[in-house]
Amino acid sequence: MIPPLEQVREMLSAGAAKSSLLVEREEAVAVAQFLKTDPQLQLDFCSCVTAVDYIKQDCIEVVYHLYSVALKHGPVALKVRAPRALEQCRMPSLTPVWRGCEYQEREAFDLYGVKFDGHPDLRRILMWDEFVDHPMRKDYVPPMDYEWEPTPHAETLARAKQTGGTVPASALEAKK
Amino acid sequence: MAVDPNLKSELQKQGIFVMPVEFLYNWSRKSSLWPIQFGLACCAIEMIAAAAARHDMARFGAEVFRASPRQADLMIVSGTVTKKMAPQVVRLYNQMPEPKYVIAMGACAISGGPFKDGYNVLKGVDRYIPVDIHIPGCPPRPEALLHALMTLQEKISKQHLNEVSWYDKNAPSEFPVPQYGAHDLEPPANPKVWEPPKK
Numbered sequence: 001m002i003p004p005l006e007q008v009r010e011m012l013s014a015g016a017a018k019s020s021l022l023v024e025r026e027e028a029v030a031v032a033q034f035l036k037t038d039p040q041l042q043l044d045f046c047s048c049v050t051a052v053d054y055i056k057q058d059c060i061e062v063v064y065h066l067y068s069v070a071l072k073h074g075p076v077a078l079k080v081r082a083p084r085a086l087e088q089c090r091m092p093s094l095t096p097v098w099r100g101c102e103y104q105e106r107e108a109f110d111l112y113g114v115k116f117d118g119h120p121d122l123r124r125i126l127m128w129d130e131f132v133d134h135p136m137r138k139d140y141v142p143p144m145d146y147e148w149e150p151t152p153h154a155e156t157l158a159r160a161k162q163t164g165g166t167v168p169a170s171a172l173e174a175k176k
Numbered sequence: 177m178a179v180d181p182n183l184k185s186e187l188q189k190q191g192i193f194v195m196p197v198e199f200l201y202n203w204s205r206k207s208s209l210w211p212i213q214f215g216l217a218c219c220a221i222e223m224i225a226a227a228a229a230r231h232d233m234a235r236f237g238a239e240v241f242r243a244s245p246r247q248a249d250l251m252i253v254s255g256t257v258t259k260k261m262a263p264q265v266v267r268l269y270n271q272m273p274e275p276k277y278v279i280a281m282g283a284c285a286i287s288g289g290p291f292k293d294g295y296n297v298l299k300g301v302d303r304y305i306p307v308d309i310h311i312p313g314c315p316p317r318p319e320a321l322l323h324a325l326m327t328l329q330e331k332i333s334k335q336h337l338n339e340v341s342w343y344d345k346n347a348p349s350e351f352p353v354p355q356y357g358a359h360d361l362e363p364p365a366n367p368k369v370w371e372p373p374k375k
Contacts, residue, residue, distance in 0.1 A: 018332075087259060127296060128259075128260050129356070130358060131356065131358065131359070132358045133359060135296070140295070142293075142294075143295070143360035143364070144358055145360060146288060146292055146299040147366045170310045
């Protein structure tokens with residue numbers, strides 16, 4: 001539970017707006033509306049939406065960075081968490097509150113698999129529509145489609161050595 | 177075939193030029209290469225610089241960047257080819273009329289470069305289309321692009337009319353466009369153009 005919204009205002013004003021709020025999914029839209037419309041906060045500009053995969057805590061956290069153009073303060077980080085499992089990984093969209101969130105929520109959907117309820121046009125934005133994975137999730141396994149070469153990335157190196165580091169001949173044979 | 181150089185020189189004094197037909201073909205092709213106006217990433221900025229006043233690609237007859245593949249002879253793949261973009265690159269190449277040439281510009285276009293580990297980066301455009309000239313660099317300087325252009329012109333002047341692929345009915349004139357798959361492009365490479373290096 002978050003404290004009453006008046007307390008939130010006091011906290012944010014006192015903390016010179018270098019603060020973050022972790023809210024429940026159900027309350028996200030109400031809190032967002034308050035942050036945007038409250039005369040002392042007026043956080044009218046959402047500059048960044050991104051997500052973090054907390055694989056150990058089994059949750060994906062979407063982070064909104066809010067600024068006030070009117071009052072020249074910010075950022076305030078508004079954080080919302082959802083479970084990692086794809087079916088339950090959903091939360092209300094904040095695009096109706098800040099119109100600029102649209103593409104960035106699409107990006108979070110594309111790369112982390114967070115479904116935003118109420119988003120006007122929730123499609124993949126960077127990957128193609130036929131793609132099924134969410135590549136920024138920590139348990140994503142990328143296709144092994146390059147030849148072996150020394151690389152500073154230890155994990156990649158280990159995988160490359162394991163597979164021999166070339167495009168598997170079977171993959172090429174199948175499509176001849 | 178060979179004409180005595182003295183005779184050739186004597187004839188030239190009379191205004192008669194003796195040369196093989198293919199010299200004329202190759203000379204006109206290499207002297208007017210029209211690149212397709214097409215940039216993918218930061219290498220495109222260097223390509224623009226090479227075309228602009230300071231480096232002036234017009235000196236080599238390659239300044240007319242065409243906005244349509246139908247009018248272009250040369251594709252300069254300048255930048256990172258993402259897997260999402262790769263089918264469009266192959267399609268554009270297919271739409272260019274023969275004779276056509278490809279310069280892969282920069283580390284990304286030739287191998288994936290610094291983004292080789294990326295899930296959405298094609299590890300070299302030569303997996304789907306035949307590349308004539310590879311330019312290393314990240315990004316290559318405009319001088320490197322001009323050098324690549326001169327190297328390509330040298331290559332063109334060595335073509336033989338009875339050997340070039342576009343007069344060969346059996347040679348592939350169109351290359352299969354990769355499809356978007358569930359995890360990767362399908363196929364991950366065109367085996368007729370590229371094969372993985374031997375271990």
